[in-house]
Amino acid sequence: MKNHQPYTPREIMTIMAAREIKNGDIVFSGTGISMLAAMAAKNINAPDSVIFFETGAIDSLLEELPFAVADPRIMYWAAANSKLTDAFATMQNPITGKKVIAILGAAQIDMYGNLNTTCIGDYSSPDIRFSGSGGGCDVASFVPRCVAFMQHEKRKFVKKLDYLTSPGQLKGNNTRQAAGLRPGGVSVVVTNLGLMRFDKDSGKMYLDKFYPDITPEKILENTGFPMDVSRATLAVPPTETELKILREHCDPQRLILG
Amino acid sequence: MTNHLNKVMPLKQAIEQYVKNSSHISIGGFTLNRNPMAAVYEIIRQDIKDLHLYAHSNGTGLDELIGAGCISKLEIAYAGNGKAAPTCIRFARAVQNNEILVEDYSNYMMSLRFMAGSMGLPFLPTLSGFGTDILTKWGFSKSIRKSDPKIVDEKLAVMDNPFGDWAGASKVLLVPAINPDITIIHVQKADAMGTCSIQGLTFADIEQVKASKNVIVTCEELVDKEELRQNPDLNQIPFIHVSAVCHAPLGAYPSAVFGHYDYDSQYLRKFAIAAKNPDEFKKYQDKYIYGVKNHESFLKIVGQERIDAIKADPRTGYSVNMKRD
Numbered sequence: 001m002k003n004h005q006p007y008t009p010r011e012i013m014t015i016m017a018a019r020e021i022k023n024g025d026i027v028f029s030g031t032g033i034s035m036l037a038a039m040a041a042k043n044i045n046a047p048d049s050v051i052f053f054e055t056g057a058i059d060s061l062l063e064e065l066p067f068a069v070a071d072p073r074i075m076y077w078a079a080a081n082s083k084l085t086d087a088f089a090t091m092q093n094p095i096t097g098k099k100v101i102a103i104l105g106a107a108q109i110d111m112y113g114n115l116n117t118t119c120i121g122d123y124s125s126p127d128i129r130f131s132g133s134g135g136g137c138d139v140a141s142f143v144p145r146c147v148a149f150m151q152h153e154k155r156k157f158v159k160k161l162d163y164l165t166s167p168g169q170l171k172g173n174n175t176r177q178a179a180g181l182r183p184g185g186v187s188v189v190v191t192n193l194g195l196m197r198f199d200k201d202s203g204k205m206y207l208d209k210f211y212p213d214i215t216p217e218k219i220l221e222n223t224g225f226p227m228d229v230s231r232a233t234l235a236v237p238p239t240e241t242e243l244k245i246l247r248e249h250c251d252p253q254r255l256i257l258g
Numbered sequence: 259m260t261n262h263l264n265k266v267m268p269l270k271q272a273i274e275q276y277v278k279n280s281s282h283i284s285i286g287g288f289t290l291n292r293n294p295m296a297a298v299y300e301i302i303r304q305d306i307k308d309l310h311l312y313a314h315s316n317g318t319g320l321d322e323l324i325g326a327g328c329i330s331k332l333e334i335a336y337a338g339n340g341k342a343a344p345t346c347i348r349f350a351r352a353v354q355n356n357e358i359l360v361e362d363y364s365n366y367m368m369s370l371r372f373m374a375g376s377m378g379l380p381f382l383p384t385l386s387g388f389g390t391d392i393l394t395k396w397g398f399s400k401s402i403r404k405s406d407p408k409i410v411d412e413k414l415a416v417m418d419n420p421f422g423d424w425a426g427a428s429k430v431l432l433v434p435a436i437n438p439d440i441t442i443i444h445v446q447k448a449d450a451m452g453t454c455s456i457q458g459l460t461f462a463d464i465e466q467v468k469a470s471k472n473v474i475v476t477c478e479e480l481v482d483k484e485e486l487r488q489n490p491d492l493n494q495i496p497f498i499h500v501s502a503v504c505h506a507p508l509g510a511y512p513s514a515v516f517g518h519y520d521y522d523s524q525y526l527r528k529f530a531i532a533a534k535n536p537d538e539f540k541k542y543q544d545k546y547i548y549g550v551k552n553h554e555s556f557l558k559i560v561g562q563e564r565i566d567a568i569k570a571d572p573r574t575g576y577s578v579n580m581k582r583d
Contacts, residue, residue, distance in 0.1 A: 031340075031341075041525040054365060055288055055459050055461060056457060056459050056460070057462070063574065063578075064427070064576075064578070064579075067340045067341045067523070067582060068289050068290050068291070068338075068340035068341070069288075069289070070287070070288035070289045070290060070291035070292075070315070070459070070461070070514075071290070071291070071340070071514070071521075071576075072291065072458065072516045072520060072521075072574075072575055072576035073531045073574075073576055074459075075458040075459055075516050075576075076574045076575050076576065077574075081458050081459045081460075082459070082460070083459065083460045083461055083462060083463075083464065084288075084314060084365055084366070084369040084461055084462045085366075085369045085370065085373055085462065085464075085465065088365070088366035088386075092384065092385055092386070094426065106560045118362060118391070119353075122397045123391065123397075124395075124397070125354075125356055126353060126354060127347070127354070128350070128354070129345065129353040129354050130345050130350075131344060131346070131348040132334060132335055132337060132362050133335050133336065133362065133363070133364040133392060134315050134335055134336035134338070134363070134364070134365050134408045135315075135335075135336075135364065135365040135366065136364070136385050137364040137367075137392055138365060138366040138367075138384075138386040138387075138388060141385060141386040141387060141388070142385065142386065159295050160435060161506075163391045163395070164389070164390050165391065165392065166390065166392060166393045167387075167388065167389045167390050170389045175389070176389065179388040179389035180385065180388035180389075180416065180428060180429035180430075180431070181385070181388045181389060182385065182426070182427075208493055213283065220445075227475070237406050252415040255582075
């Protein structure tokens with residue numbers, strides 16, 4: 001894909017995700033681009049947001065970008081270094097859990113925002129095996145707002161997941177709550193083409209924003225299920241200030257921006 | 259003075275004594291941090307097979323054990339090793355080739371399972387996982403479960419909240435306890451009795467230790483009891499849980515130990531590249547595992563240059579500005 005914009009697809013994705021984070025949010029972060037989005041938010045639009053890891057570190061200083069959620073870089077100058085049972089309890093606890101926004105990735109997503117990070121093919125004898133849930137299933141079960149980062153491709157936006165690792169709206173129409181889950185799961189999908197959200201009633205994914213140079217038609221071509229695009233509007237592109245802070249403060253070595 | 263509380267022994271002896279073929283084992287740490295690697299390599303050298311491994315998120319140790327054919331069954335939430343291997347390579351191959359049986363859980367579920375084991379409970383409840391394939395798809399069939407008394411009959415269970423809708427939950431998902439035969443962890447400081455002081459995140463090490471019938475602790479520093487007793491607030495594991503203590507400096511290498519050394523991203527990358535090719539992998543194992551007598555000789559081959567490169571800065575606890583692949 002040719003890119004005539006003054007930013008890369010990774011940069012617009014990071015900024016779009018960062019804008020979802022509000023001041024005061026507790027941001028559950030993984031590594032890579034999700035970490036960068038959390039750092040961008042903290043430096044741009046949500047200075048009082050707190051970065052939090054499933055391993056138990058909270059509000060780490062992050063002088064260097066960590067490469068794993070168990071990287072010793074997240075243990076330095078944290079408010080507390082605790083443990084897994086504490087970290088997940090913080091999310092399951094509705095008082096603190098309500099303030100959490102999570103950033104997740106996946107190999108596949110369906111129209112209800114359910115995620116697969118386990119395998120491609122039959123679970124008992126998979127063609128491709130991935131790392132597995134990690135904390136993904138727990139986060140998608142507990143946290144009211146989750147951002148999913150995805151490359152927008154037909155093989156990733158599928159009608160039926162090969163394995164449902166992390167719950168979104170399950171089959172829509174309140175099936176999530178009926179199954180025993182609290183409201184939550186993936187609420188926004190950020191891709192290299194646009195931004196998707198979920199209909200309050202049906203639980204189905206719809207196109208909310210498309211990026212400059214991208215059309216809703218192109219997004220549909222790259223989506224493996226029908227999607228409502230009637231509400232879609234053009235996204236506000238990353239501003240010069242946003243890009244400057246992202247490039248100069250968050251990832252000056254371009255470890256993640258590439 | 260008796261020394262019946264002196265549990266210090268050579269690592270080789272501890273592994274011989276406590277890790278047997280078909281043992282149910284858990285190892286501490288998380289992905290590329292505080293994996294008990296000296297013990298892992300010793301298990302491989304002793305050719306212990308048919309292990310049943312429990313972990314939440316593991317990487318460095320898990321993939322070496324699978325690569326060496328030591329594991330036949332695995333209960334796990336995540337197999338990844340940071341940037342070098344977002345999915346552990348030998349793990350993925352072994353699953354795709356049906357060489358090991360895997361049962362998938364989430365990190366919270368596995369941590370709660372260790373916690374239930376540590377509390378002597380049959381299970382603990384959570385609100386995670388309803389409606390997912392983690393609940394409905396089983397890696398271990400009913401017949402495998404029935405035939406092995408050390409494996410619980412059901413993977414997970416769902417129960418109506420017996421207190422009505424109390425605390426806003428109509429149902430709970432129950433995760434069965436784990437009580438491993440042996441847990442091995444690597445810590446910064448331990449004394450001869452086995453009291454441990456862990457610096458940085460403890461992950462689920464404390465629950466894993468307390469759930470386990472036997473425990474081997476390997477440590478960076480073997481310190482006097484008096485040193486640990488001066489600051490008991492910093493000790494997470496009292497000696498009553500521990501069976502053996504082994505002094506193993508750099509015992510988590512190539513994974514990290516906060517305050518002591520970083521992960522060696524070059525080594526992890528080298529491992530990941532070798533792991534993709536059977537011939538290269540055999541060469542790797544022959545050189546670094548089978549070709550050495552113990553962890554000390556392994557570190558000699560690794561070389562002082564790498565060890566200096568990963569040395570932790572005292573201010574931050576990691577190696578500042580280390581070149582990371």
